[in-house]
Amino acid sequence: MKTCFDVFDADRDGFLNETEFTELQHHLFRHRDGFHAVSDKQRIDIMKLLDEKQDGKIDREEFQTCWLHWLRQILEPKSALVIVDVQNDFISGTMSISNCPAKQDGNDVIPIINRLLENVNFECVVYSADWHPANHISFIENIKQREIHHTSKVTGGAAKIYDTVIFSGPPIMDQKMWPCHCVQDSWGARYHPDLKVVDRAIHITKGTNPDIDSYSAFWDNKKLSQTNLVCELTQKAITDVYVCGLAYDVCVGSTAVHSIEHGFRTVLIDDASRGVELADINAMKQKLIKTGAVIVDSDRVADMVDATDRRPELGYQAALNVAMARKLVKEEESKKQASSNGK
Numbered sequence: 485m486k487t488c489f490d491v492f493d494a495d496r497d498g499f500l501n502e503t504e505f506t507e508l509q510h511h512l513f514r515h516r517d518g519f520h521a522v523s524d525k526q527r528i529d530i531m532k533l534l535d536e537k538q539d540g541k542i543d544r545e546e547f548q549t550c551w552l553h554w555l556r557q558i559l560e561p562k563s564a565l566v567i568v569d570v571q572n573d574f575i576s577g578t579m580s581i582s583n584c585p586a587k588q589d590g591n592d593v594i595p596i597i598n599r600l601l602e603n604v605n606f607e608c609v610v611y612s613a614d615w616h617p618a619n620h621i622s623f624i625e626n627i628k629q630r631e632i633h634h635t636s637k638v639t640g641g642a643a644k645i646y647d648t649v650i651f652s653g654p655p656i657m658d659q660k661m662w663p664c665h666c667v668q669d670s671w672g673a674r675y676h677p678d679l680k681v682v683d684r685a686i687h688i689t690k691g692t693n694p695d696i697d698s699y700s701a702f703w704d705n706k707k708l709s710q711t712n713l714v715c716e717l718t719q720k721a722i723t724d725v726y727v728c729g730l731a732y733d734v735c736v737g738s739t740a741v742h743s744i745e746h747g748f749r750t751v752l753i754d755d756a757s758r759g760v761e762l763a764d765i766n767a768m769k770q771k772l773i774k775t776g777a778v779i780v781d782s783d784r785v786a787d788m789v790d791a792t793d794r795r796p797e798l799g800y801q802a803a804l805n806v807a808m809a810r811k812l813v814k815e816e817e818s819k820k821q822a823s824s825n826g827k
């Protein structure tokens with residue numbers, strides 16, 4: 485750590501000033517063949533998050549935190565692959581993606597995901613499965629089972645697939661309608677037989693509550709409950725989450741969004757994902773990029789997992805995590821202080 489600090493402290497004043505810290509970031513965010521472009525905003529935002537005393541320079545004490553927490557996430561990431569809903573119904577069953585507006589083929593993701601599983605050193609692998617009871621709220625076949633709220637633009641009799649209906653609940657629920665799919669224990673809910681399933685993987689089922697849909701492998705659509713995915717990943721000290729599978733603009737995208745919200749450095753594997761609707765896929769990509777995720781093709785993943793390829797966007801997320809942890813510690817300390825003052 486000391487050597488690293490001294491190398492970048494070019495003027496030897498015991499601080500890394502903005503120029504010196506820029507140089508460090510330049511060397512940090514690189515790949516096999518060169519350097520990643522780091523935007524001025526990215527570079528300055530990262531430094532601000534790590535400059536605890538907010539005096540425009542990184543002292544030795546601040547650098548110690550950088551070393552232990554920020555650089556560790558970047559240089560020694562622990563990566564999980566989350567394979568979302570590669571199930572029969574989405575490939576050749578009742579909700580085959582090939583019949584959806586974007587006309588993509590769910591089969592295409594299988595060899596790409598299998599290759600990733602064979603060639604990349606993931607710390608852990610997660611498979612999620614949409615796992616609905618037969619009376620699930622999202623099935624158009626079940627529309628008569630629930631009362632429709634008077635504010636719903638679409639009425640029960642007129643509802644078509646992809647329409648959003650508002651059910652009265654409680655709780656009141658806006659729900660996009662899909663054909664019956666991934667019913668628990670049915671053939672359609674099984675992983676596609678060609679998908680490689682590795683030993684010691686984590687398996688997550690979602691959408692099991694009949695009255696609430698769950699696109700993401702973390703939270704249901706109303707964030708009323710969580711699967712145990714975040715606990716599993718935290719226990720394994722995972723820093724980076726790679727998401728792929730079906731459907732890009734629905735369950736893959738939602739899982740990636742929640743992954744970022746949990747503070748995981750998040751990567752969506754573009755060519756290992758297929759979606760329902762092109763406009764929605766593009767909107768999801770924009771949203772993910774805006775919130776700090778990285779979208780890459782599968783041929784880049786091995787270098788990222790072994791930290792040969794280090795992305796500035798993920799370095800920014802790592803800095804956000806350091807700042808968040810520091811804030812929590814401070815809050816905890818001031819709570820303790822307040823309670824001991826009160827005694």
Ligand code: VGL
Nearest residue numbers: 569614662730731734735
């Ligand atoms: C999905 C729609 C409804 C998905 C699940 O896995 O993307 N999409 N249920």
Ligand code: ZN
Nearest residue numbers: 614622666691
């Ligand atoms: Zn579903």
